[in-house]
Amino acid sequence: MSPARAPSQRARYNDLFERMLDSAFLVDPASLKVLEANAASERAFLAPAERLQKGSVLDWISPAHAEEFRRSVRVAMRRFHPRQFDCHWVDVDGNPLTMETVMCMLRLDDGRELLQVIAVDVTEDRRHRDRIAEHLNQLEEMNEKLQALSTTDELTQIANYRRFRDELGREHARAARYGTPYAVVFFDADHFKHFNDTNGHPAGDRLLRQLAEILREEARNTDLPARYGGEEFVVLCPGVDAEGASVLAERVRARVASTDFKHGEEQPGGRFTVSVGVASFPAHGASEEQVLQAADQALYVSKKSGRNRCTLAQAQAELGPPRRKTG
Numbered sequence: 001m002s003p004a005r006a007p008s009q010r011a012r013y014n015d016l017f018e019r020m021l022d023s024a025f026l027v028d029p030a031s032l033k034v035l036e037a038n039a040a041s042e043r044a045f046l047a048p049a050e051r052l053q054k055g056s057v058l059d060w061i062s063p064a065h066a067e068e069f070r071r072s073v074r075v076a077m078r079r080f081h082p083r084q085f086d087c088h089w090v091d092v093d094g095n096p097l098t099m100e101t102v103m104c105m106l107r108l109d110d111g112r113e114l115l116q117v118i119a120v121d122v123t124e125d126r127r128h129r130d131r132i133a134e135h136l137n138q139l140e141e142m143n144e145k146l147q148a149l150s151t152t153d154e155l156t157q158i159a160n161y162r163r164f165r166d167e168l169g170r171e172h173a174r175a176a177r178y179g180t181p182y183a184v185v186f187f188d189a190d191h192f193k194h195f196n197d198t199n200g201h202p203a204g205d206r207l208l209r210q211l212a213e214i215l216r217e218e219a220r221n222t223d224l225p226a227r228y229g230g231e232e233f234v235v236l237c238p239g240v241d242a243e244g245a246s247v248l249a250e251r252v253r254a255r256v257a258s259t260d261f262k263h264g265e266e267q268p269g270g271r272f273t274v275s276v277g278v279a280s281f282p283a284h285g286a287s288e289e290q291v292l293q294a295a296d297q298a299l300y301v302s303k304k305s306g307r308n309r310c311t312l313a314q315a316q317a318e319l320g321p322p323r324r325k326t327g
Contacts, residue, residue: 020038020118024038025037025038025052026114034052047092057069062090082102082104085100099119099123101117150162151163160227164228168288175281182237182280183279184236184245184291185245185277186277187276188231188233190303191307199263204231207272212225215233215235218255222239235248242312245280249278253273257308274308275308277296277297277298278295278310279291279294279298280313294313295313298314
């Protein structure tokens with residue numbers, strides 16, 4: 001730079017430095033002492049330039065961000081383009097300021113290099129962004145709770161009919177594509193109307209909750225126990241055929257029959273029991289509706305054959321019309 005041009009360029013830079021709307025500092029990169037501070041920095045930090053230039057720029061950096069600031073200085077000294085990052089500063093009263101901070105090296109006419117630091121106050125912008133993020137998180141949590149409520153049976157806290165049908169549809173599509181089996185097991189509380197009429201609906205609700213808990217405990221992690229409706233429950237068993245699902249069916253039936261339920265001795269036969277029907281894809285149906293019908297008719301056979309028993313569905317060609325629900 002020629003001697004004639006240097007003063008005019010310095011003058012233009014000094015004019016630009018002072019007119020900047022954002023806080024700007026010229027800093028000695030070795031000691032981090034503030035050499036110059038513009039008028040905008042006086043307004044942002046509530047302190048006169050003399051106070052800002054009294055010590056190190058670190059005096060105006062939050063202690064928690066001091067090491068990050070030093071590291072950014074070291075990076076800026078090795079780079080040829082500005083280093084930009086968010087940094088927490090403090091004003092003269094110790095109030096926090098979130099500053100979008102940009103720093104780069106300036107080479108002076110005499111060969112010295114200074115660090116130029118520009119700090120844009122984004123405190124309110126970041127607070128607004130954080131509030132939006134918080135609201136979005138709350139909204140997401142509410143949506144997850146609503147989704148859970150919409151797919152969970154309120155009384156028993158296991159999956160409801162809607163969730164079961166959704167999962168059955170997905171499982172059927174997967175099984176049909178990959179040629180794998182799945183099974184459906186229906187459970188129906190025997191003589192439940194008698195239980196309700198004798199002991200009242202609160203006792204009946206308690207009984208259904210206990211039955212749902214047994215299903216949850218006996219089912220595999222990959223199975224889906226659900227309340228199908230009323231006193232009828234269902235378990236979707238991916239990856240197993242009807243014979244495999246019959247193991248679960250019999251285990252649940254036997255456990256229910258051996259459990260000492262309150263008022264169970266007042267039931268016909270002196271205990272509370274369930275009837276069970278089992279069917280699978282593809283053995284008992286080519287569609288999910290056919291599989292459900294097969295399991296439903298197998299359950300009907302258990303009911304008509306004396307209850308408290310498991311029945312495996314007939315082959316698809318032997319299926320008749322859907323049965324009427326009984327107690």
